[in-house]
Amino acid sequence: MTDETANPTPASPPTGADRARWRRYLADERAEGAVYRELADRKTGEEREILLALAAAEGRHEAHWLALLDGDERGTPRADVRTRVLVALARRFGSIFVLALAQGAEARSPYATDPYATPAMAADERIHGEVVRGLAARGRRRLAGSFRAAVFGANDGLVSNLALVLGIGATGVPAPVVLFTGLAGLLAGALSMGAGEYVSVRSQRELLDASAPDPAAGDALPDLDLDANELALVYRARGMAPDAAVEHAALTLARVHAAGRQDASRTPTDALPAMDQDDEAIGTGLGAALASFCFFASGALIPVLPWLFGMSGLPAILLATALVGLALLLTGATVGVLSGAPPLKRALRQLAIGLGAAAVTYVLGLAFGTTLA
Template sequence: MPQDARSDAAARARWRRYLADERAEAAVYRELAGRRTGEEREILLALAEAERRHEAHWMRLLGDDDGRMPRADLRTRMLAGLARRFGSIFVLALAQQAEARSPYADDPDATRAMAADEKIHGEVVRGLAARGRRRLSGTFRAAVFGANDGLVSNLALVLGMAATGVDRSVVLFTGIAGLLAGALSMGAGEYVSVRSQRELLEASAPDPAARAALPDLDVDANELALVYRARGMDPQEATAHAGRVIAGVRAQGDVASGSMPAAHDDAEAVGTGMSAAISSFCFFASGALIPVLPYLFGADGTVALVVALVLVSVALLATGAVVGILSGASPAKRALRQLAIGLGAAAVTYVLGLAFGTTLA
C-alpha cells in the first residue's frame, strides 16, 4: 500500500474514533441532563449540542465513509454507563478529567475552535462538579476521613499488639475496643467541629433586624456604606450602593425590599453537625472493623496479619481513588498515596510492638 494511502487510512481511522467519542460524550451529557432540572439541565444539554457540532466536523471529513465505526474509548463508555445508572458527582468529576485530555489541540485536522471548545467544556463541567462537591463536602469529608482513620489507626493498633506476641483473643478485643473508642471519639469530634463552624458562620451573617433601621438612616452620613465597606466593597462603590438601597427603601416604603450585604455562605459546604457525626462514626467503625475481621473469623499469627494487611490495603486504595475522582485529580496517585501513608503508620507501630514484645519477654 502506498505511503499516502496508508496515511489517509490512518487519518480516517482517527476521525472515526473521534466521531465515536463525541457521540458517546454527547450521550453522557444527555443522560446527566435527564437527571437534572433547571439551569443545570440547560447547561448539560448545551454541552451535548456542542459535542454534536464536533460530530458534524468529523462526519464532513469522512464524507460517506462513516461505516465500521469503532467503539468509543473505554473511559467514555464507562462514563456513559455511570451516567445511566447514577448520574452523580462522580460522573461529572470523571467528565472533567476526560475534557482535560482532549487531543484536539495537537491534531491538525481539528479546528482551533474545537480545541478551544474542549477547554471551555472542561471549565463548565468543573463548575457543575463544584456545585456537587459543595453540596456533599461536609458529610463526605467526615465519611472519608472517618473510614481512613479507622483503617489506619486500628490496623496500627492490631499490628502493634500482635507484634508483642500476646494471645489472639487479646488482639481481637483490643481491636474491638479501638473500634468503639475511635468511632465514638470521631463522631463526637465531628459534631463539635461542624457545629462550631456553623455557629461561626451564623455569627458572621447579617442581622435581618437591621433592615428596620434603613428608612431612618441619614443618606448623607450614611452609615450603611460602612457596612458594605466592612464586607469588602471599596469606599466609592459602597457609598453608591448604600445610597441606592436607601433610596429604594424610601421610594417603595417597604423595609423588606432593603438588603444588607451577605457574608459568604459556606453553611452548605460545612454540612450539619449530626450528619457529620453519624457518617464519621459509621465510616470509622466500618474502616476499623476491616483489620479485625481475620481475628473475628478465627485466624491467628502471620496468616491473620497478612490477611489484615491485604484487606486494609484494598480499602485504602479504594478510598484514595474515590477522593482522587471527586477532586478531579488522578485516582491512581491518590490511591497510592493513601496506601503508602496508611501502611507506613502501621509499620511504625508493628516495629514498636516487636520492641516491646522483646522487652517484656
C-alpha cells in the same frame, strides 16, 4: 466567527492512518454525546439544558468527522474503554463521579494538535472541560460536608485500628486480647470522631451565623442621619471599598426614606449584606457526625476481621494489612476521581501513608514484645 464544521485543508492528502483516526474520533464523539444525554435524563432545569447543549456540541463534532469520511461509517470502532465506562456509569448512576471523569476526558482532547480538527473544535473541547468542571463543582459542594467526614472517618478507622491491632499483635499477646483491643478501638474511635465532627460543624455554623446581619437592625434605617450615613461603615466592614460603600449606602437610605417607615422592614437583607458562606459545603452537624461515626466504624472493622474469624499470629497480621491496603487504594482512588486528580496517584499516596503509620506501631510492638519477653 470560525465555522467548526469547515474541513481544514492540510498540505498533504489524508492517509489511511488519518481516516482510521477520524473514525476513532467519530466513535468517541458519539459516546461522549451519549454520556451527556444520559446525564441530562436524570436532571431538570438549568443543569439539564447545559448537558443537552454539550451533547449538541458533541453532535457537531461528530458531523465534522463524518463529513471528512464522506459519510462512510464502515469500520468505525467502538469508543475507547474510558468513554464506554463513562456511558455505562451515566446510565446506571448519573452521579458526580461521572461528571468528574468527564471533566478529565474533555481535558485530554487531542484536537489542539490534530491538523484536521478546526480551531473552533479545539476551543469547544477546552470550554466543555470548564462547563463540566462547573457542573461537577455543584455536586462537590453538595457532597463536601458529609463526604469529607466520611472519607476522613474511613481513613482514620482503617489506619488507626490497623496500627492498633498490629502494634498489640506484635507484642505476642493472645488473639482474644488483640480482638477485643481492636473492637474497643473501633467503638472509642467512632464515638470520638462522631462527637468531634458534630462539634466542629456546629461550631462552624454558629460562627457563620454570628457573622450574619441582625434582622432587627433594619428597623433603625429610617432614623439614620443622611449626612453622617453610618450605613456606609457596615458596607466597608463587609469588604466594600470606601467610595462604593458611601455611594451604595446613600442609595439605600434614599430608598428607605422614600418608602417610609412602614416599608423599611423589607430592606434589611439588601441593606445589610451577609458574609459569603456555602451552607451546602458546610453540611449539617448531625449528618457529618453520623457519616463520620459510620465510616470510621466500617473502616476500623476491616483490620479486626482476621481475628474476628479466629485467625491469629502472623497470618492474621498479613491478612489485615492486605485488606486495609485494598481499602486505602479504594478510598484514595475515589477521592482522586472526585477531585479530578489521577486516581492511581492518590490511591498509592493513601496506601503509602496508611501502611507507613501501621509499620511504625508494628515495629514498636515487636520491640515491646521483645522487652517483655
